[in-house]
Amino acid sequence: MKKLLSALLLTPLLSLNAQAADLTVYTYDSFVSDWGPGPQLEKSFEKQCNCDIEFIAQEDGVSIANRLRIERSNTKADVIVGIDDALMEVVRRENLVQPHGLALKGLKPELKWKDTEFVPIDYGYFSFIYDSDKIKKPARSLKELINSSASVIYQDPRTSTPGQGLMLWVKRIYGDQSPEAWKKLAEHTVTVTKGWWEAYSMFLEGGSDYVLSYNTSPAYHMVSEDKENYKAAKFAEGHVAQIEVAAITTHSKNKKLAQKFLNFMVSPEAQKILPVTNWMSPVIENVELPAAFGTLIQPERIGFTSVEVADNRKQWLKEWRRAAAK
Structure with missing residues (x-):
C-alpha cells in the first residue's frame, strides 16, 4: 500500500552527486517519495554499506518491467524493486534478471518461497476499498460488485500491477465469460488510470464508490x-x-x-520499515506491527502461477482491451 499524501511529493530521490551511484535501483514512484519506504531504507542501508544508492522511479511495477525490457544491456539498473510475483516469469523469460545466490531464511511459511531469481519484500491482497460511512452494505463478491451499479475506479493492467491483478481476478472467477464481465463492469467504471496513486487519490476525493487497492489500505487510514x-x-x-x-x-x-x-530488504530492520511506509504485510516472521494490521480482512488466496500468467498475459490483455473499451 502506497502511503497517501499530495501527489506533488511524488518526486524520485535521484542522487545529487555528479558521479555514478554505487547501486542503481529501479522502483515505483511512491516507493521513493518523501513518505514512502525509500528514504528510510536508503539511509539505513547506506550506513551499513558505506555506499551510495540512486533510486530511479517508474509509475508502477509493470512500468519497471517495460523499461527494463526496452533498455536491456543499456540499463542503469543493478536492482529492480516492485514488480510482483505475477510478472516474475515474464521478466525471467526476457533474461532481464540473474540468480540472487542468497540463502533466504525466516520467510513466512505460507509464502512457500523457493524462487532463485526473485526475493519477496512484502505482500497483500488486491481488494476494493470503500467508505463505510457512505456504503452500509458493501459487495460480498466480485460478481456482486460487477453486476451492481456502484461506481468503480481501477488501474490499467498494461501499466499497473493492481490493474493486472484485477485482470487475473476476473479471469480466475469468470474464465471464458470474462469479456462479458468486463463489459458489465465498464458500464459503471468511472475511469481506468495508468497507476495506483491517481486512482486512489480520485477515490479519496469522492470520485467513486469503490477503488481497486489492497486489503492493507485501511491500515494506513487507521494508523496515520x-x-x-x-x-x-x-x-x-x-x-x-x-x-x-x-x-x-x-x-x-x-x-x-x-x-x-x-539481503537487507528481508532483514528485520527493513521489514519493520516497509509495513508502515509501503502499507503492505511483511514477508518474515515476528515483525511487530501496529494493532490496525490485526483488523484487516484475511481472504482466501486464489489466482494463477507466474508461468500461467507468462503463457497467457498477452491474450488476456487483448481480451480486456476489446471488452472494456467504451
Missing part, C-alpha cells in the same frame, strides 16, 4: 489518520494476492552490493 471508515470488501470467491519482489538485473555492474541490498 485515525480513521476507521475505509474498509476492504471481502469477497466470497477469494482474492488474488500480490507479492512484491526484488531482483538483480542481468547487466548489474555491482552484483555483490546488489546481493547485500536484497
